[in-house]
Amino acid sequence: MARATVHDLASAAGVSLATIDRVLNHRGGVRPATIEKVEQAMAKLNYRRDMAAAMLAKQQEYRFVFLVPVGVNTFMRNLAGEAIRLSELSAAERVSIRVIEIPPFDDDRLAEILNGLDAGTTSGVAVVATENAQVRQAIDRLAGRGIPVVTLVSDVPSSRRAHFVGIDNSAAGRTAGSLMGRFLTGRKGRIAVLAGSMLLRDHVERHFGFERVLRTEYPDLVTLPVIEGRDNGAIAQDLLGKLLDQNDDIIGLYSIGGGNRGVIAALKQRNAGTRICVIAHELTAHCREALVDGTFDAILNQDPGHEARSAMRVLRALTDGQPIDPGQERIRIDIYLRDNLP
Amino acid sequence: MARATVHDLASAAGVSLATIDRVLNHRGGVRPATIEKVEQAMAKLNYRRDMAAAMLAKQQEYRFVFLVPVGVNTFMRNLAGEAIRLSELSAAERVSIRVIEIPPFDDDRLAEILNGLDAGTTSGVAVVATENAQVRQAIDRLAGRGIPVVTLVSDVPSSRRAHFVGIDNSAAGRTAGSLMGRFLTGRKGRIAVLAGSMLLRDHVERHFGFERVLRTEYPDLVTLPVIEGRDNGAIAQDLLGKLLDQNDDIIGLYSIGGGNRGVIAALKQRNAGTRICVIAHELTAHCREALVDGTFDAILNQDPGHEARSAMRVLRALTDGQPIDPGQERIRIDIYLRDNLP
DNA sequence: CTGAAAGCGCTTACAG
DNA sequence: CTGAAAGCGCTTACAG
Numbered sequence: 001m002a003r004a005t006v007h008d009l010a011s012a013a014g015v016s017l018a019t020i021d022r023v024l025n026h027r028g029g030v031r032p033a034t035i036e037k038v039e040q041a042m043a044k045l046n047y048r049r050d051m052a053a054a055m056l057a058k059q060q061e062y063r064f065v066f067l068v069p070v071g072v073n074t075f076m077r078n079l080a081g082e083a084i085r086l087s088e089l090s091a092a093e094r095v096s097i098r099v100i101e102i103p104p105f106d107d108d109r110l111a112e113i114l115n116g117l118d119a120g121t122t123s124g125v126a127v128v129a130t131e132n133a134q135v136r137q138a139i140d141r142l143a144g145r146g147i148p149v150v151t152l153v154s155d156v157p158s159s160r161r162a163h164f165v166g167i168d169n170s171a172a173g174r175t176a177g178s179l180m181g182r183f184l185t186g187r188k189g190r191i192a193v194l195a196g197s198m199l200l201r202d203h204v205e206r207h208f209g210f211e212r213v214l215r216t217e218y219p220d221l222v223t224l225p226v227i228e229g230r231d232n233g234a235i236a237q238d239l240l241g242k243l244l245d246q247n248d249d250i251i252g253l254y255s256i257g258g259g260n261r262g263v264i265a266a267l268k269q270r271n272a273g274t275r276i277c278v279i280a281h282e283l284t285a286h287c288r289e290a291l292v293d294g295t296f297d298a299i300l301n302q303d304p305g306h307e308a309r310s311a312m313r314v315l316r317a318l319t320d321g322q323p324i325d326p327g328q329e330r331i332r333i334d335i336y337l338r339d340n341l342p
Numbered sequence: 343m344a345r346a347t348v349h350d351l352a353s354a355a356g357v358s359l360a361t362i363d364r365v366l367n368h369r370g371g372v373r374p375a376t377i378e379k380v381e382q383a384m385a386k387l388n389y390r391r392d393m394a395a396a397m398l399a400k401q402q403e404y405r406f407v408f409l410v411p412v413g414v415n416t417f418m419r420n421l422a423g424e425a426i427r428l429s430e431l432s433a434a435e436r437v438s439i440r441v442i443e444i445p446p447f448d449d450d451r452l453a454e455i456l457n458g459l460d461a462g463t464t465s466g467v468a469v470v471a472t473e474n475a476q477v478r479q480a481i482d483r484l485a486g487r488g489i490p491v492v493t494l495v496s497d498v499p500s501s502r503r504a505h506f507v508g509i510d511n512s513a514a515g516r517t518a519g520s521l522m523g524r525f526l527t528g529r530k531g532r533i534a535v536l537a538g539s540m541l542l543r544d545h546v547e548r549h550f551g552f553e554r555v556l557r558t559e560y561p562d563l564v565t566l567p568v569i570e571g572r573d574n575g576a577i578a579q580d581l582l583g584k585l586l587d588q589n590d591d592i593i594g595l596y597s598i599g600g601g602n603r604g605v606i607a608a609l610k611q612r613n614a615g616t617r618i619c620v621i622a623h624e625l626t627a628h629c630r631e632a633l634v635d636g637t638f639d640a641i642l643n644q645d646p647g648h649e650a651r652s653a654m655r656v657l658r659a660l661t662d663g664q665p666i667d668p669g670q671e672r673i674r675i676d677i678y679l680r681d682n683l684p
Numbered sequence: 685c686t687g688a689a690a691g692c693g694c695t696t697a698c699a700g
Numbered sequence: 701c702t703g704a705a706a707g708c709g710c711t712t713a714c715a716g
Binding site: 685686687688689690691692693694695696697698699700 | 701702703704705706707708709710711712713714715716
């Protein structure tokens with residue numbers, strides 16, 4: 001027996017297709033008694049709606065916008081690239097993704113772009129957001145107009161965003177702390193910490209998790225005050241270089257954000273790559289190379305391809321009022337050693 | 343301008359819908375000149391086929407079979423569970439998944455079931471296979487009948503399976519070796535290795551990778567001969583217990599396969615959980631608990647949910663002759679410490 | 685509050 | 701080798 005269709009429902013309930021559709025989609029304007037009849041027919045025939053047919057009939061189109069701060073940051077570049085690739089792949093499923101590159105560290109511009117989005121042609125927004133009053137307000141305004149917003153990579157929990165697509169950043173920091181502690185078993189010394197900016201929630205959370213583990217579990221490892229390289233290789237190289245020159249007891253480095261090309265250069269200049277235990281984030285091409293040649297000891301990663309796909313699936317579910325599969329949408333903290341590189 | 347449809351193509355090329363469909367689906371029986379015209383129209387109008395509409399018209403149904411050896415092995419249970427869950431979720435997309443539980447370590451029965459599959463109602467098969475002549479032959483026979491087969495968790499590379507859904511097991515073994523080596527920095531001693539069976543390719547590969555790293559990079563750590571617990575808690579507990587009692591210089595354990603409830607019991611009985619560095623596979627409920635309480639030091643995991651979904655996507659792509667996205671289908675070797683548990 | 689009819693973008697016998 | 705027409709399972713004006 002083939003699966004039941006709306007026609008089967010209609011004849012079983014003794015009503016027309018239009019009425020079936022009304023109760024299926026909760027459009028209202030149907031007598032309770034009629035609703036009852038239809039629901040009984042649904043249960044009896046074990047009716048399950050064919051989504052593809054519904055999409056086709058509705059001429060449904062998803063128009064999503066992805067906002068990514070693409071400067072010199074390779075990870076963000078990769079993320080934008082994955083979103084563009086996804087947009088091509090999912091054209092056959094009637095979803096279009098417009099990727100807008102925004103200047104990094106420019107809250108005003110970000111808020112402006114969010115506010116300028118056309119509600120008529122935008123069915124959902126994914127944004128690598130910053131924690132800023134105007135940005136939050138812009139997110140809330142979109143949500144108010146019924147446009148679902150998901151935050152990507154860095155969350156804005158106080159906003160009305162519907163979902164966060166990214167890793168648990170304090171867990172990532174704790175993981176970095178544990179690896180550092182275990183890799184430096186039996187040694188005593190100071191640990192340098194380089195972030196992009198302590199105004200970015202994801203960086204702050206990673207730092208918090210890292211500190212917490214080191215202080216409570218590895219008291220022989222003492223962290224230095226965070227230096228901020230603005231996710232920029234040149235600045236990072238300069239700041240880290242000075243720090244290394246001033247402190248000869250540094251045995252570990254946690255690189256929280258971007259600018260790792262500068263980190264690698266600073267370490268190599270001083271032949272410090274193997275002496276110092278380095279844990280960094282994001283498996284970009286240069287980080288990968290540093291892991292292979294022994295300059296880096298571990299890399300924590302979030303998969304930009306998975307994040308782009310997850311953001312799309314979540315936005316689609318949100319627009320359709322469908323449920324989200326938490327297991328599928330959880331973004332893992334990938335740990336890479338030299339041995340499990342993809 | 344809305345996207346082009348088959349109607350637009352037909353009028354642009356001056357042919358009928360049927361002809362458009364013939365060239366779109368390479369059905370043959372069309373004059374080269376006509377094909378040419380249609381292809382030009384496709385290029386000019388930037389035509390992209392609407393998959394949902396095609397599915398609907400074709401009344402396409404995917405009927406997949408998943409074969410999973412479910413005995414006492416929790417990971418396999420979880421995998422079967424994920425496949426069942428997936429089957430419910432994807433009913434709306436017209437894919438049905440029949441999960442067949444097979445007795446573990448029974449090659450004859452597995453081959454028999456594979457051979458008994460009805461080619462008429464089976465559009466694809468995912469199987470946790472063993473490396474056995476009859477099993478391989480059964481896989482090859484299915485492939486010969488045009489039914490795509492993917493291997494799950496453990497590969498049979500010499501067969502005609504179309505794809506392998508699982509982790510790189512030698513890389514997993516190397517990862518275990520590196521973690522063990524680094525966690526035991528500065529210490530000397532023997533390392534126990536417990537597998538399920540050295541007749542299982544995935545276990546052999548993990549062992550190989552592990553040995554390789556230890557011998558070449560950590561010569562102070564010497565592995566003992568592998569003991570085989572048949573993925574069974576009781577047997578594992580017994581064998582490992584004896585080994586621990588006979589060797590008081592064991593400082594590490596690599597648990598390659600299942601039966602970790604027995605491993606945990608053997609360690610706890612001897613108060614050896616914290617003294618011995620333990621690395622195990624698969625984040626099942628009891629392994630998770632052992633990680634949290636410090637009995638285990640790291641867990642390598644493959645995500646059964648991801649594997650089930652990946653197998654389904656790959657089988658679907660294979661049936662449709664669509665391309666596979668390697669980035670999306672690569673199964674990661676997840677490393678879990680206490681800190682990045684989901 | 686309810687229904688008849690047309691249409692979404694494809695595919696599929698069937699006829700020529 | 702090619703085409704006209706019907707149909708897949710839904711939704712949507714429109715009419716009543």
